[in-house]
Amino acid sequence: MTAKHGGVAKLWLLNLIGNAALLAAIYFWLLLPDAHGWQVAGSGVLAIIIIFFGLWLRTGTFAYFRVAEFRDHATVWRAFRHALRHMIALALWGILFAAIAWSLISLRKYAPQFGVWFWQKSPSFLRFGSPRQVFHAANGLLWLLLWVLLPAVWLPIATTVAAAGLPLKRMARSLRVLKRAIYWLWFCALMLIGGYVPFKLVRWVPELSDLRKQAWSMGLRFFVAYVTLITAFVALLLVVSSHVEKEDSEPIT
Numbered sequence: 052m053t054a055k056h057g058g059v060a061k062l063w064l065l066n067l068i069g070n071a072a073l074l075a076a077i078y079f080w081l082l083l084p085d086a087h088g089w090q091v092a093g094s095g096v097l098a099i100i101i102i103f104f105g106l107w108l109r110t111g112t113f114a115y116f117r118v119a120e121f122r123d124h125a126t127v128w129r130a131f132r133h134a135l136r137h138m139i140a141l142a143l144w145g146i147l148f149a150a151i152a153w154s155l156i157s158l159r160k161y162a163p164q165f166g167v168w169f170w171q172k173s174p175s176f177l178r179f180g181s182p183r184q185v186f187h188a189a190n191g192l193l194w195l196l197l198w199v200l201l202p203a204v205w206l207p208i209a210t211t212v213a214a215a216g217l218p219l220k221r222m223a224r225s226l227r228v229l230k231r232a233i234y235w236l237w238f239c240a241l242m243l244i245g246g247y248v249p250f251k252l253v254r255w256v257p258e259l260s261d262l263r264k265q266a267w268s269m270g271l272r273f274f275v276a277y278v279t280l281i282t283a284f285v286a287l288l289l290v291v292s293s294h295v296e297k298e299d300s301e302p303i304t
Contacts, residue, residue, distance in 0.1 A: 058125030062115055063285045065127070069108045070281065076101050103138075110134040110141045112285075113213030116292035118303050133214070140216045141209065148205045155197045162190040198246070203238050204229065207295045210288065214303045227298035228291070237290045245283025249276035 080101060083094045111131035115121045121130040166186030207225040215221050228234045252272045259265045296302070 054125040055122055058122055058127060059289060061125065061127050062112055063282065066112060066285060067281050073101060073105050106138050106142055110138045110213045112288060113210045116288045117210040117214040117296065119296060120304060137213055137216050141213050144209055144212045151201060152197060155193055159190060159193050162186050165189050206291050210292045210295055221299065224299050225295045228294045231294060234294050241283050241287040245280050249280045252276040
């Protein structure tokens with residue numbers, strides 16, 4: 052195994068364990084009592100710690116895959132030290148992503164009204180199907196924007212932000228990958244694997260004879276779904292970052 056492959060394995064293991072630890076910490080935080088002032092203060096401090104390490108894990112992972120020097124020499128710790136200075140920048144970029152995603156989710160509840168409005172107000176040559184079909188088409192378009200186009204645009208810039216901050220020229224150059232068909236093929240394939248496969252595993256309920264077997268089945272299915280999600284996430288970052296770097300004429304050091 053080369054250093055490059057070993058570094059990817061380390062990042063995969065770090066995300067596998069780190070994200071599980073964050074989920075456990077969030078679950079523990081939700082169970083904390085808040086009857087006294089010191090308990091509320093302790094809960095606030097723990098929330099800040101969880102947010103810090105969650106954001107550091109994301110920023111460090113993005114920066115590692117974005118900078119060739121880190122990938123080629125498997126310098127994981129250097130990547131995470133480098134990422135400390137860009138955590139706020141990635142947080143701001145993440146807030147923008149969350150705001151746009153929330154807006155798209157909110158628009159979905161207006162899709163039925165849009166179907167009726169479009170059918171009534173549009174010229175006859177623009178009408179197709181029925182108001183219900185227009186509603187489904189609008190809902191499908193919002194779903195496509197939310198789960199495909201928005202992350203496909205956000206993620207290349209996010210890797211650059213984690214590695215270099217918020218320079219507008221570098222951020223703009225990151226979007227050059229959108230012109231590459233190979234980028235879209237890899238992105239759609241890994242998003243499908245990372246989203247659809249875990250979803251089907253979690254939703255699948257096999258017919259088993261007793262409660263113990265059902266519990267083991269659920270635990271195994273959730274574990275496989277989690278490993279699949281993390282693997283697809285790490286592979287997606289590797290593909291996206293390497294393609295973004297090829298489009299950047301100024302390597303990040």
